[in-house]
Structure formats: C-alpha cells, structure tokens
Amino acid sequence: MTLSSVVDGAEHDDGAGEYVSRNPSRLDDVVARVALARPETLRRAAESAKRAQVAWSEVPAPVRGRVIASLGRLIEANKTSLAELVTREIGKPVAEALGEVQEMIDTCDFFLGEGRRLYGQTVPSEMPDKQLFTFRVPVGVATVITAGNFPVAVPSWYLVPALLCGNAVVWKPAEYAAASARAFAEMAWRAGVPDGVLNLVFADGAATYDGLEQALAAGLVHKVGFTGSSAVGSRVGELCGRYLQSPCLELGGKNPMVVAPDADLELAVQGALFSGYGTAGQRCTSLGSVIAHVDIRDEFVCRLDAALRGAPVGDPTRDVLYGPMLDEKFADNYEKILGWIAGHHRVLGSSATGRITAEAPRHGFVGDYRAGLFYHPVLLDGVRPQDEVFQQETFGPIVGVTDYRTLGEAVELANAPGYGLSASIYTTDPATAFRFRARVGAGMVSVNNSTSGAEAHLPFGGNGRSGNGSRQSGIWVLDQFTRWQSMNWDFSGKLQKAQMDVATVEPDLDYRLPAADAER
Numbered sequence: 001m002t003l004s005s006v007v008d009g010a011e012h013d014d015g016a017g018e019y020v021s022r023n024p025s026r027l028d029d030v031v032a033r034v035a036l037a038r039p040e041t042l043r044r045a046a047e048s049a050k051r052a053q054v055a056w057s058e059v060p061a062p063v064r065g066r067v068i069a070s071l072g073r074l075i076e077a078n079k080t081s082l083a084e085l086v087t088r089e090i091g092k093p094v095a096e097a098l099g100e101v102q103e104m105i106d107t108c109d110f111f112l113g114e115g116r117r118l119y120g121q122t123v124p125s126e127m128p129d130k131q132l133f134t135f136r137v138p139v140g141v142a143t144v145i146t147a148g149n150f151p152v153a154v155p156s157w158y159l160v161p162a163l164l165c166g167n168a169v170v171w172k173p174a175e176y177a178a179a180s181a182r183a184f185a186e187m188a189w190r191a192g193v194p195d196g197v198l199n200l201v202f203a204d205g206a207a208t209y210d211g212l213e214q215a216l217a218a219g220l221v222h223k224v225g226f227t228g229s230s231a232v233g234s235r236v237g238e239l240c241g242r243y244l245q246s247p248c249l250e251l252g253g254k255n256p257m258v259v260a261p262d263a264d265l266e267l268a269v270q271g272a273l274f275s276g277y278g279t280a281g282q283r284c285t286s287l288g289s290v291i292a293h294v295d296i297r298d299e300f301v302c303r304l305d306a307a308l309r310g311a312p313v314g315d316p317t318r319d320v321l322y323g324p325m326l327d328e329k330f331a332d333n334y335e336k337i338l339g340w341i342a343g344h345h346r347v348l349g350s351s352a353t354g355r356i357t358a359e360a361p362r363h364g365f366v367g368d369y370r371a372g373l374f375y376h377p378v379l380l381d382g383v384r385p386q387d388e389v390f391q392q393e394t395f396g397p398i399v400g401v402t403d404y405r406t407l408g409e410a411v412e413l414a415n416a417p418g419y420g421l422s423a424s425i426y427t428t429d430p431a432t433a434f435r436f437r438a439r440v441g442a443g444m445v446s447v448n449n450s451t452s453g454a455e456a457h458l459p460f461g462g463n464g465r466s467g468n469g470s471r472q473s474g475i476w477v478l479d480q481f482t483r484w485q486s487m488n489w490d491f492s493g494k495l496q497k498a499q500m501d502v503a504t505v506e507p508d509l510d511y512r513l514p515a516a517d518a519e520r
C-alpha cells in the first residue's frame with residue numbers, strides 16, 4: 001500500500017522521498033510506503049483549508065454535530081479493523097488498541113451534542129436600551145501535528161472539536177503511523193467532512209516545521225495543535241510566538257507515583273505495572289518514577305519486581321503486557337537511555353537489559369523475539385534525584401524508584417523534574433490525597449489509580465515541560481478552537497458612552513447604626 005498526502009480531496013505526491021512504515025513486531029511486514037511531502041505542500045494544504053473554511057463555518061453547528069455523530073458510528077462499525085491496523089502498525093497490544101478506538105468513539109459521542117451547546121451569553125449593560133452579547137466563533141484554520149503512540153485517539157481530541165467548531169484542519173500525523181491516520185481520515189471524509197476542510201499531509205519533521213513557518217507567515221494558520229516531545233514542542237511554541245499565535249502544546253511527561261505507608265501495595269503494584277510498562281512505556285502519561293515511603297519501599301520493590309518478571313512480553317496480537325518499541329528511532333533512543341543506568345542503581349525486572357536476543361533472553365517471551373523491536377523491562381532501584389533517569393522523560397519500559405519520609409519531601413521530588421502532566425498517589429488517607437493534589441504541579445492527578453488513562457469528558461493536559469497549560473477533551477478544549485466575540489447593540493437612538501453616560505445612585509455613606517446602649 002502506497003500513501004500520499006491528500007489536499008483539497010486530491011492525492012498529492014511531490015516526490016520529496018519515501019518512508020517505509022513497518023510492523024515493529026515483524027519488521028519484514030511493510031504496512032505502507034509513505035510518499036513524503038515538501039514544505040510547500042503543507043502551505044498549499046493551509047491555502048485549501050482557508051478557502052473551504054468559510055463555507056464550513058456557515059453550516060449550522062447542530063448539523064456539524066451530526067457529521068461528528070456519523071463519524072462516531074463509522075468508527076464503531078470499523079472498531080476491530082482499525083484496532084488491528086493500529087496493532088500492526090505501531091505494535092500496541094490489541095486490548096490497548098481496542099481501548100484507543102473506543103476513546104475515539106467516546107470523543108465523537110461527547111462532541112456531537114456540543115454542536116447544540118456552543119453557547120454564548122447575554123450580558124446586562126450598564127446603560128438603558130442596550131444589550132450585550134457574546135459568541136463563540138471558529139478560529140479559522142488549525143494545523144494539527146500528532147505523534148504516533150496514540151495514532152488515532154489523540155488526533156481525535158484535536159480533529160473532532162476543531163471540525164465541530166467550524167474550523168478547517170491541516171493534519172500532519174507521524175510518518176510511522178501513516179496507515180492508521182489515513183484510515184481515520186477516510187472515515188471522516190465519508191462521514192461528511194468536505195474536501196479541503198480536512199487535509200492530510202505526510203512529511204518529516206524538518207519539512208513540517210518549514211511548511212508551518214511558511215503558512216504562519218502567510219497568515220494561513222490561526223491555531224496550531226502539537227503533541228510530541230518537550231524539545232520539539234518548545235520550538236513549535238517559539239515559532240508560533242513570532243506570529244502571535246497561542247498553540248495547544250501537549251508534550252512529554254516524567255510522571256511520578258507516590259506510594260504512601262498506608263497504601264494498598266498490591267493495588268499500587270498493578271498501577272505501576274500498567275502505567276510504567278503498558279505500550280512499552282511509550283505514553284506521555286507513562287509512569288517515570290515511583291516515590292515510595294521508606295517504611296514500605298523494600299516490600300513494594302520486591303512485589304513489583306516479581307510482577308514484572310512474571311508479566312508476558314512479546315507479540316502484541318496476543319495477551320501481553322507490552323509489545324515492541326514503536327519504531328527504530330524509539331529503539332535507538334531507548335538504547336541511549338539505558339546508558340543512564342549507573343553503578344549505584346540496582347537493576348531489576350528481567351533477566352537482562354536492552355534488546356531481547358538469544359544471548360539476552362526474556363523468560364516467558366511470547367512469540368518470536370527475532371522478528372521485531374522487543375526490549376527487556378527495567379526496574380531501577382536506588383535512583384537519586386540528581387540522576388538523569390530521574391530528571392528526564394525516558395519513553396521506554398523503564399521505571400525508577402526512590403524513597404521519601406514526609407509528604408512534603410514526596411511532593412518536592414514529584415515536582416523536581418519540571419514536567420507537570422500526570423501524577424498519582426496511593427493512600428487510604430483522604431487528607432494525604434487532598435494535600436498532595438493541592439501541592440503537586442501536575443495538570444492531572446490520580447488517587448489509587450495509575451498515571452495513565454483519560455476520559456473523553458475530562459480535561460487532559462499539562463504544565464511546565466509538559467505543556468503550556470492548554471487543555472484537550474471535554475468542554476475545555478472548545479477554548480482552543482473558538483474565540484470569544486462580543487457584540488453590543490444600542491437601540492436607544494442616541495450615542496451612549498460607556499463609563500461616561502452611566503446613571504448613578506448616590507448612597508448616604510455617613511450613616512451609622514445607633515450605639516447598642518442608646519435609649520429605646
């Protein structure tokens with residue numbers, strides 16, 4: 001299968017090169033050959049979107065909501081096929097892939113009704129015979145750049161509300177998840193999204209950046225949504241700032257899990273196993289560091305080590321904790337991260353570190369380890385706050401453990417890396433949970449649950465190195481894809497000047513109540 005960009009409803013291949021998307025669990029399985037675009041293609045896509053957006057914005061919002069409803073039903077009808085494609089293209093276990101597609105359905109189900117709830121407000125005026133109104137209006141053209149670890153769910157967080165609000169979209173998905181992206185786009189077009197209102201551009205990072213700069217400079221793009229690493233997000237934010245744009249940045253995380261002395265340790269182990277090693281640790285919400293109280297640290301580490309050693313790893317089409325790394329570049333990056341393991345660390349969790357091979361086998365591996373990009377899980381005990389592995393996002397199946405004595409120290413450790421996406425605490429004391437919630441810098445906090453997981457009607461996003469405070473999902477994302485417009489309507493028949501021609505009521509501020517002991 002060969003895929004190319006789609007601009008204004010037409011296939012577009014400008015010969016910029018080819019990317020081969022391979023099944024990371026079976027590298028000899030070519031999922032798609034992807035024709036990469038030049039920077040000019042992204043600009044042309046933005047031009048197409050700008051032309052199409054006006055007519056789309058004039059479609060009544062409830063009707064746009066029906067398009068979103070149709071998209072949800074199409075995704076539901078194709079749920080199994082799309083999940084299988086996601087598993088094949090990025091190696092996500094089938095159960096997780098099905099959950100990802102369900103999240104798309106949930107997002108459509110939530111936003112189909114928002115077409116009837118794009119409310120403004122009627123505001124009282126300080127003057128007679130005058131009415132004030134507010135309206136939500138679409139921003140215009142949104143360029144959305146997404147990663148491939150959630151190749152369809154995260155894009156739906158952007159595309160569904162953006163389209164519902166009357167915007168046109170230029171979507172640049174990850175090259176290594178191009179087939180999944182094309183499948184999503186095909187369903188959107190068949191649900192009724194017009195040509196030009198959704199344009200799909202396949203490009204590498206350099207071409208995307210240059211094309212975005214061209215489009216911003218030409219005034220063709222009015223909102224940028226980006227999901228990816230903190231380093232690239234910083235560059236995107238800087239570029240947008242030059243053109244007075246406020247992007248929606250959903251970046252990386254170094255997500256902490258605090259385990260209090262009164263925690264249910266078995267529940268905490270389950271949470272750490274899922275959030276630390278699900279999707280091979282390649283989620284922005286993956287657990288990065290366990291911060292365990294000194295009184296229970298050794299027992300927790302022992303339990304997590306045993307659970308991790310016994311967890312099935314391998315073929316993502318079978319019942320496994322995780323499958324392969326997403327792509328060669330992520331495998332290469334994980335090799336670098338393994339170099340951060342130091343002499344003072346105790347390495348647990350598997351029989352070896354690095355790639356699973358005949359010389360470094362994984363007990364109980366499921367499938368053929370030689371076929372794909374499979375890596376041992378790592379549990380690092382004895383991590384120190386100054387360690388690179390504690391300070392930086394690792395994006396792989398590796399979790400570090402350190403300890404604390406007071407809640408204040410736990411919060412300080414949780415905030416130390418400077419990310420602020422997700423945090424979790426395991427405790428049976430409500431006071432501990434609420435105090436942690438109030439002091440931690442994360443945009444999302446879980447109590448007795450993992451650092452991973454999102455629901456379609458709850459705000460998703462982070463602070464610090466994890467993002468610029470923008471939020472996705474639920475009603476909160478509407479502020480990313482609409483702008484408030486106010487209108488005042490004076491029907492008095494004369495010019496009334498605000499703050500100048502305002503009626504006043506003069507109070508008697510010298511009045512005082514009689515003394516309590518005065519004669520009655």
